[in-house]
Structures are given as structure tokens and as C-alpha cells.
Amino acid sequence: xxxxxxxxxxxxxxxxxxxxxxxxxxxxxxxxxxxxxxxxxxxxxxxxxxxxxxxxxxxxxxxxxxxxxxxxxxxxxxxxxxxxxxxxxxxxxxxxxxxxxxxxxxxxxxxxxxxxxxxxxxxxxxxxxxxxxxxxxxxxxxxxxxxxxxxxxxxxxxxxxxxxxxxxxxxxxxxxxxxxxxxxxxxxxxxxxxxxxxxxxxxxxxxxxxxxxxxxxxxxxxxxxxxxxxxxxxxxxxxxxxxxxxxxxxxxxxxxxxxxxxxxxxxxxxxxxxxxxxxxxxxxxxxxxxxxxxxxxxxxxxxxxxxxxxxxxxxxxxxxxxxxxxxxxxxxxxxxxxxxxxxxxxxxxxxxxxxxxxxxxxxxxxxxxxxxxxxxxxxxxxxxxxxxxxxxxxxxxxxxxxxxxxxxxxxxxxxxxxxxxxxxxxxxxxxxxxxxxxxxxxxxxxxxxxxxxxxxxxxxxxxxxxxxxxxxxxxxxxxxxxxxxxxxxxxxxxxxxxxxxxxxxxxxxxxxxxxxxxxxxxxxxxxxxxxxxxxxxxxxxxxxxxxxxxxxxxxxxxxxxxxxxxxxxxxxxxxxxxxxxxxxxxxxxxxxxxxxxxxxxxxxxxxxxxxxxxxxxxxxxxxxxxxxxxxxxxxxxxxxxxxxxxxxxxxxxxxxxxxxxxxxxxxxxxxxxxxxxxxxxxxxxxxxxxxxxxxxxxxxxxxxxxxxxxxxxxxxxxxxxxxxxxxxxxxxxxxxxxxxxxxxxxxxxxxxxxxxxxxxxxxxxxxxxxxxxxxxxxxxxxxxxxxxxxxxxxxxxxxxxxxxxxxxxxxxxxxxxxxxxxxxxxxxxxxxxxxxxxxxxxxxxxxxxxxxxxxxxxxxxxxxxxxxxxxxxxxxxxxxxxxxxxxxxxxxxxxxxxxxxxx
Ligand code: ADP
Ligand code: MG
Ligand code: MG
Numbered sequence: 001x002x003x004x005x006x007x008x009x010x011x012x013x014x015x016x017x018x019x020x021x022x023x024x025x026x027x028x029x030x031x032x033x034x035x036x037x038x039x040x041x042x043x044x045x046x047x048x049x050x051x052x053x054x055x056x057x058x059x060x061x062x063x064x065x066x067x068x069x070x071x072x073x074x075x076x077x078x079x080x081x082x083x084x085x086x087x088x089x090x091x092x093x094x095x096x097x098x099x100x101x102x103x104x105x106x107x108x109x110x111x112x113x114x115x116x117x118x119x120x121x122x123x124x125x126x127x128x129x130x131x132x133x134x135x136x137x138x139x140x141x142x143x144x145x146x147x148x149x150x151x152x153x154x155x156x157x158x159x160x161x162x163x164x165x166x167x168x169x170x171x172x173x174x175x176x177x178x179x180x181x182x183x184x185x186x187x188x189x190x191x192x193x194x195x196x197x198x199x200x201x202x203x204x205x206x207x208x209x210x211x212x213x214x215x216x217x218x219x220x221x222x223x224x225x226x227x228x229x230x231x232x233x234x235x236x237x238x239x240x241x242x243x244x245x246x247x248x249x250x251x252x253x254x255x256x257x258x259x260x261x262x263x264x265x266x267x268x269x270x271x272x273x274x275x276x277x278x279x280x281x282x283x284x285x286x287x288x289x290x291x292x293x294x295x296x297x298x299x300x301x302x303x304x305x306x307x308x309x310x311x312x313x314x315x316x317x318x319x320x321x322x323x324x325x326x327x328x329x330x331x332x333x334x335x336x337x338x339x340x341x342x343x344x345x346x347x348x349x350x351x352x353x354x355x356x357x358x359x360x361x362x363x364x365x366x367x368x369x370x371x372x373x374x375x376x377x378x379x380x381x382x383x384x385x386x387x388x389x390x391x392x393x394x395x396x397x398x399x400x401x402x403x404x405x406x407x408x409x410x411x412x413x414x415x416x417x418x419x420x421x422x423x424x425x426x427x428x429x430x431x432x433x434x435x436x437x438x439x440x441x442x443x444x445x446x447x448x449x450x451x452x453x454x455x456x457x458x459x460x461x462x463x464x465x466x467x468x469x470x471x472x473x474x475x476x477x478x479x480x481x482x483x484x485x486x487x488x489x490x491x492x493x494x495x496x497x498x499x500x501x502x503x504x505x506x507x508x509x510x511x512x513x514x515x516x517x518x519x520x521x522x523x524x525x526x527x528x529x530x531x532x533x534x535x536x537x538x539x540x541x542x543x544x545x546x547x548x549x550x551x552x553x554x555x556x557x558x559x560x561x562x563x564x565x566x567x568x569x570x571x572x573x574x575x576x577x578x579x580x581x582x583x584x585x586x587x588x589x590x591x592x593x594x595x596x597x598x599x600x601x602x603x604x605x606x607x608x609x610x611x612x613x614x615x616x617x618x619x620x621x622x623x624x625x626x627x628x629x630x631x632x633x634x635x636x637x638x639x640x641x642x643x644x645x646x647x648x649x650x651x652x653x654x655x656x657x658x659x660x661x662x663x664x665x666x667x668x669x670x671x672x673x674x675x676x677x678x679x680x681x682x683x684x685x686x687x688x689x690x691x692x693x694x695x696x697x698x699x700x701x702x703x704x705x706x707x708x709x710x711x712x713x714x715x716x717x718x719x720x721x722x723x724x725x726x727x728x729x730x731x732x733x734x735x736x737x738x739x740x741x742x743x744x745x746x747x748x749x750x751x752x753x754x755x756x757x758x759x760x761x762x763x764x765x766x767x768x769x770x771x772x773x774x775x776x777x778x779x780x781x782x783x784x785x786x787x788x789x790x791x792x793x794x795x796x797x798x799x800x801x802x803x804x805x806x807x808x809x810x811x812x813x814x815x816x817x818x819x820x821x822x823x824x825x826x827x828x829x830x831x832x833x834x835x836x837x838x839x840x841x842x843x844x845x846x847x848x849x850x851x852x853x854x855x856x857x858x859x860x861x862x863x864x865x866x867x868x869x870x871x872x873x874x875x876x877x878x879x880x881x882x883x884x885x886x887x888x889x890x891x892x893x894x895x896x897x898x899x900x901x902x903x
Pocket of ligand 3: 356368
């Protein structure tokens with residue numbers, strides 16, 4: 001019989017760390033921590049498979065398969081804790097927590113203290129001898145249960161949480177500020193008022209029966225898998241809905257039992273910078289989410305961290321010691337224990353851990369551990385440090401790099417000089433590094449209001465996720481390094497300054513006061529997420545350094561890669577940038593971009609509108625010097641590496657003027673009538689330009705175009721050779737579908753090259769190849785290879801033609817396809833392995849059946865997309881080519897692919 005519930009507790013567990021798909025990350029690690037001797041309150045995990053049954057077949061179906069297992073697992077908690085679920089004297093209290101296979105920050109809410117009711121609260125009060133604690137727990141439970149399970153949490157940001165409203169009112173009446181200032185009597189009153197609010201809003205009384213509470217919470221966790229936030233997060237990360245979430249039910253431990261109790265979160269290394277320094281935040285006499293919710297200012301765990309924090313926030317040493325002491329100072333022996341546990345956990349998992357702990361009356365409990373989210377910079381530093389510390393090997397270090405996250409390291413930082421001349425408005429915590437400049441907005445759903453926005457909030461919540469993703473940076477007035485804003489921003493690699501207390505925000509007026517000034521929505525500010533500084537206006541940025549740990553990772557990538565990485569570049573400047581990022585050649589140099597500037601476009605238009613071959617040749621002669629010097633620049637920038645030049649590809653219609661005034665000018669220059677120009681332009685019009693007169697079809701109609709381009713390429717290379725520069729041209733014919741097409745163009749190119757060699761009395765090596773971007777070319781690749789030294793898969797067109805989706809129009813229907821699950825991913829972003837991929841594989845195999853040494857690469861957008869790169873490695877391509885800024889990403893992806901494909 002299938003098993004849906006896995007128990008853990010007292011050093012035993014039915015699950016373990018590698019069962020994340022079934023138990024979720026949280027559940028699998030709770031089990032694992034038990035197995036390695038870390039103190040964890042007992043509990044059980046309901047599997048993700050149960051969630052899927054719930055989603056697909058409903059409550060009854062899932063209940064019938066898990067009910068008995070849940071009941072006996074609760075019995076085990078009772079046994080291990082010596083309590084009884086639902087008992088009025090000695091009640092067993094639990095938390096109900098969600099946990100998918102990957103952590104989804106703030107996606108699904110936890111219910112603590114479940115099992116309390118009007119009788120049990122008295123039992124707890126008596127047993128603990130702490131009445132206030134009992135009622136504080138009860139108050140929290142009714143609130144969390146009301147919000148999460150009974151759906152009372154407001155949907156829109158304008159509405160206030162009904163429970164918060166009640167608490168605020170009582171605070172005002174009593175003239176107190178903090179939750180901790182409530183007396184027992186206040187808490188009793190709050191519970192009564194909360195329950196009234198529940199009855200008022202839902203029309204039902206708050207459930208007193210613990211079993212009813214438990215099942216309600218379990219189903220709520222299942223439901224939360226399909227809520228909007230979860231769906232958005234999955235989309236953003238390409239996670240499928242089929243995964244489902246597990247449910248963890250766990251005996252409560254209490255951090256709110258007085259001054260010998262506390263709760264906190266910690267990281268075994270710095271998640272922002274990667275520094276090898278244990279750090280974290282805690283609060284005395286608090287429960288669970290208090291630390292991350294930004295209700296009280298959390299304190300630092302280590303003394304060193306505490307001193308750094310004080311320096312950053314301008315708190316004096318006396319004030320720090322008196323009001324914000326570290327755990328190292330307040331509870332030295334527990335600090336020692338926590339230190340040991342964190343060392344154990346990191347050594348066991350061999351990766352930076354993000355952990356949650358609670359201290360109940362002097363006893364330490366761990367409630368969660370997971371591989372911590374980190375910035376791109378921290379990711380690189382931690383991987384290199386752990387390698388150098390002998391914790392992991394080279395391959396593991398390389399596999400720790402999430403290629404796309406390197407992007408963060410390639411982008412601008414603030415210019416030091418510009419910083420000096422800027423006004424600091426406020427200082428908060430350096431929650432997530434980076435430089436961001438943008439216009440102020442106060443509401444996450446308005447993040448697209450301007451092109452560059454900075455989201456300014458008192459604090460953020462999971463509802464803000466989408467807007468946070470769109471904004472350039474995030475500034476919060478409240479909350480610490482582990483606040484929602486900070487954690488989520490680090491995960492996204494987004495610049496964030498949190499807890500800038502000096503910033504006063506007025507949501508109603510849409511203004512922010514800082515540095516003695518009032519800023520309105522739409523005004524510019526800049527954030528430095530590495531120092532916590534907030535600047536007035538737009539601060540200038542510059543490109544970052546590429547050496548250090550980043551360089552070490554790139555060296556590792558080169559060591560383990562089989563494929564090389566080229567770039568798609570049309571200008572010497574792009575070529576140089578890409579070379580700086582480690583590109584070994586150009587996989588695609590598009591020549592059409594060279595025809596647009598200044599005088600060139602005129603000559604180009606003349607050529608297009610010419611009615612005789614002779615006139616065309618005259619116009620082409622004008623273009624020749626431009627092309628030649630462009631090629632010289634590019635070949636020189638890529639000295640020693642191959643440069644694949646693609647001959648003219650787009651339909652000619654794209655080059656002609658569409659405005660009357662320009663048409664007139666052109667007519668004058670060419671000495672023909674405006675009418676004539678108009679007629680010629682109309683003739684070029686096509687119904688399906690992408691399937692029309694373009695690519696090699698142009699060269700076949702007008703071989704003189706091909707000849708001019710071939711001449712420009714060969715002459716450029718010879719000119720460089722004369723200067724002692726090693727140029728390696730590779731001439732590529734686009735849009736070939738048949739052997740005869742390529743043969744036709746190859747003859748023109750070879751003849752032209754021979755002619756130039758004779759004129760100059762000097763030769764040079766060059767390659768001649770073709771793009772494979774029409775399905776028929778892949779199907780007949782064995783034939784085509786006879787005339788080609790190389791193939792380059794143009795996966796953009798190949799995808800367009802294989803699926804029959806116009807690239808320019810797919811935006812209209814692709815979203816529907818993705819939403820309906822007809823496509824799992826956008827095939828223009830992630831290669832369609834089963835369809836287009838088969839053609840690529842076949843093209844390689846057939847091509848090499850004719851020419852075993854055939855060089856094969858890919859130059860479509862997919863060349864910089866890590867999962868597609870893995871596929872290209874598996875089918876044996878020689879190289880991938882991508883845009884300059886994606887070169888480092890592709891280098892790491894290519895090396896990882898080789899490691900993975902050889903395992
Ligand atoms: P999230 O996924 O949002 O972090 P968690 O399930 O980890 O949610 O729980 C939220 C908070 O409640 C955390 O601080 C966690 O440590 C605390 N918590 C969860 N279960 C318990 C428990 N059984 N006893 C004490 N605290 C708990
Ligand atoms: Mg949560
Ligand atoms: Mg947690």
C-alpha cells in the first residue's frame with residue numbers, strides 16, 4: 001500500500017534528505033536533521049503525492065487514503081512529547097507548515113500553536129506556570145488560523161488585516177507600542193474580539209475541535225499550492241504545477257516563554273557577499289515569524305555581526321549593548337550550541353545553510369535547514385571558498401554555479417567618483433548588493449509605471465513579489481537582513497536596502513521623507529545594496545571587475561568544457577566586449593546591420609532599386625569599401641579566432657524607405673521619377689517576407705551581391721595578413737534548404753576568392769559553410785555537407801519553421817499556449833528538444849556521416865540558454881554562440897553540460 005505520511009522525531013526518521021520530491025525540502029531536511037543528531041521537535045510529513053490527489057480528486061479522496069496514517073503519526077508525536085492532542089490539561093500543540101521540493105519564500109503561510117481552545121489554553125497556562133505565554137500563543141493561533149485557513153487575510157493592499165486592526169485599536173487605547181506590552185488581560189480580550197471577527201466575517205464560529213483545526217490547516221496548505229502567488233512564483237521559475245507541496249505537522253516549541261526563550265534565523269555564511277561568517281538575527285521572547293515580519297527590530301546573533309550592524313545603522317556601542325545585544329552576549333552557552341549545530345549542518349550538507357531555530361527555556365531546537373539562497377556574488381565566492389577549503393571538489397564547485405545568476409556580476413556598479421558627489425538621503429541595511437537607479441513607486445502593482453522603478457515600502461509581503469521582480473531595486477523602512485524584502489531580493493539577485501528607519505513613508509500622500517526632503521512618486525533615487533546607502537537622484541554607474549573569484553570559476557569552466565563558446569557580434573566593439581568575457585570567436589556576424597548607417601544605406605538602396613546588373617554592380621562597388629573596413633575591424637578584434645560572417649539575409653524590402661520625403665530624395669539621387677521608386681518598392685512587397693525572397697535566394701537572384709561580400713571578406717583578411725594579423729574568416733550562406741542552393745553560392749564565393757588571390761598574388765585560408773535553419777536542410781544534411789566546411793544551426797528560424805510559428809506574431813498566442821500547458825516553455829527561449837532538437841541531432845549525425853570532421857555550432861538565441869546548451873553538448877556540437885553578455889553564462893553552462901553528460 002502506498003505510504004503518504006513519514007514521521008520523524010527523537011533521532012529517528014522515515015524520510016531523508018534526498019527525498020525532497022516526495023517530502024518537500026523542509027520535510028526531507030527535518031528528517032535528515034533527526035538522523036544526524038540535531039535536536040528537532042517530532043512531527044510528520046504528508047507527501048506531495050497526497051497534495052496531487054487533493055488537487056486532482058478533492059478532499060474525500062485524499063482523506064480516505066491519509067486519515068489513518070495521520071492519526072497514528074499524531075499518536076507518535078503525543079508519545080514523544082508526553083502530551084495528548086485535544087486534552088484540556090496536557091494538550092499537544094503543533095505547527096502546520098507547507099514545503100515544496102524547492103523553497104518558495106513566503107509562498108505559503110504557517111499556522112503555529114494549533115490545538116488550542118478555551119480549555120486547552122488554561123491547561124497550557126497551568127502546566128507552564130505562565131498565563132501570559134498561554135494567551136499570547138492562543139491569540140497568535142486564532143489570528144494565523146483566521147488569516148491562513150479561514151481566508152481572512154485581506155486580498156488587496158489597501159485593506160488592513162482585521163486582526164491587526166483590532167490590535168492597533170487596543171494599543172492606541174492603552175497607549176502602548178509593542179505586542180510584548182500587552183498584558184494577559186489584554187490578550188484574553190483580543191482572543192474574544194478575534195473570534196467575534198471570525199464569526200462576523202465568515203459566518204461561522206472559530207473551530208474549537210483540534211481535529212477539525214488540523215484537517216482545516218492541512219487542506220489549506222494543499223490549497224495554497226494553487227494560490228496566485230504560488231502560481232506566479234512557479235511561472236517565474238519554470239516550475240511545473242504537478243510537483244505539489246508537502247505538509248509538515250510538527251510539535252510546537254516555544255520561543256515566547258519569557259526571557260530564557262528566543263527564536264531566530266541564521267546563515268552559515270553571508271548570503272549577500274559570501275563571506276565565511278556565521279550570521280543571523282534573533283528575538284528574545286518571540287515566536288516564529290516575528291523575526292522576519294519586521295514587527296520588532298531583530299538583534300544579531302554574533303557579537304561581530306552585532307557591532308557591524310550598529311556601525312551601519314549608527315547605533316552607539318552603549319546603546320547596542322543595552323538595547324540590541326547579540327545572542328553571543330545574552331545566552332553564551334546556547335550560542336556555543338548553535339555554533340556547533342551550524343558547523344555540523346554545513347559540514348553535512350557541504351553547502352551554505354539557512355536555518356531556523358527556537359530556544360525554549362534554555363533548550364535549543366532546530367526547525368528548518370536548507371541550502372541558503374544567495375546573490376550571484378555570494379554564489380561565486382562560496383563555491384570558490386568551499387573548493388579552497390577542501391569541502392567540495394572542482395566539479396562540484398562548478399556545478400554550484402547557477403549560470404543565469406552570473407548575469408548579476410556582469411552589470412554596472414556605481415562609479416566611485418559619482419558616489420562622492422552624491423547626497424546620501426538615508427542609510428539602511430545592505431540587504432542585497434548591486435546598484436539601482438530609478439523612479440520612486442510605493443505600490444508593487446505599479447512597478448511598471450516607469451521604465452526604471454525603485455519600490456519603496458515600509459515593508460514588503462508576498463503579495464509584492466511580482467512588483468519586486470519588475471522594479472530595479474527595493475527600499476524598505478522596516479525589517480532586518482532576513483526580512484521578506486531582503487530574502488526575496490537576494491533570491492532574485494535584485495538590489496535591496498532594508499530597514500532604512502530614517503525614511504518616512506506616507507502611502508496615502510504617495511510621498512517619502514528622507515534627508516530632510518520630501519520625495520514624490522516618480523522622483524529619482526539610487527540605492528547601493530552593498531552599503532545600504534540611499535542617494536538622491538540618478539547616480540552614474542560603471543562596468544564591474546571580472547577577476548578574482550569570478551575569474552577562478554571561468555578557469556574551471558575552461559578546464560571542464562568540451563564545447564567552446566563564441567559570440568554573436570556585428571561590430572568590433574561587441575567583439576571586444578565578448579572577447580573580454582572569454583568568447584573564442586564569432587559564431588554569427590550579421591552583415592545587414594552594416595548597411596544602415598549614413599552613406600551606406602543610400603548605396604544599398606541604389607543597389608536594390610537598380611534595374612540592370614550593371615547599375616547594381618556600380619552601387620555594390622560603393623558598398624565594398626565599407627564592408628571591407630567593417631570586416632577588418634571585426635577580424636582584428638577577434639584575432640586568432642574564427643569569425644563566421646553570414647551573407648546578406650533579410651528581404652530587401654527592409655532596406656527601402658517608406659516615407660514619401662525619403663523616397664523623393666532617393667529618386668533625385670538616382671535620377672529617376674518618384675513614381676518609378678514607388679513602383680519598385682511596391683514590387684518588393686511580400687505576403688510572407690520571412691518565407692520569401694531572402695537568404696541565399698537573394699544571392700541566387702543577384703550573384704553580384706554574394707560576390708561583393710565574398711570579395712570584401714577575403715580582401716579584409718588579406719589586408720590584415722599584410723599587417724601580420726591572423727584573420728580567420730568563415731563565410732556562411734544563409735537559409736539553404738537544398739544542396740543545389742549551397743552549390744550555386746559556393747561556386748560564386750570560391751570563384752571570387754580565387755580571383756582576389758590572383759589579383760593580390762597571395763592566398764589565405766578560409767572556410768565555407770552554411771546555416772541549417774530550414775527543416776529540409778537538416779533532413780538532407782548528408783548531401784549538403786559535401787559542399788560545407790561547417791554547419792551553424794540557426795535555431796531561431798529553425799524553431800519558427802519547424803513549429804510553423806511566426807517569430808514576430810507568436811506573442812499573440814504563446815501566452816495562451818503556456819497558460820493552458822500546451823507548451824511547457826517558450827520554444828524561442830528554451831530549445832524544443834523533442835521537435836527542433838531532433839532535427840539538430842539528425843543534422844549533426846547526417847552531416848558527419850559525410851564529413852566526420854565537420855565543425856558544427858549553433859548561433860540562435862538558444863546558444864546562451866543553459867538547458868539548451870546542455871542539449872547541444874549531448875548531440876556533439878563543437879561550439880555555441882550567444883550575445884556578448886551571455887558568454888560567461890554559456891561558458892559555465894557548457895562546462896556543466898560536459899560534466900553532467902559524462903556522468
Ligand atoms: P516559512 O516557509 O515561511 O519559513 P515555516 O514553516 O518555516 O514557514 O515557519 C514559519 C516560522 O514558524 C518559522 O520561524 C519557524 O521556525 C516557526 N515554526 C514552524 N514550526 C514551528 C514549531 N513546531 N515550533 C516553533 N516554531 C515553529
Ligand atoms: Mg511563510
Ligand atoms: Mg521557514
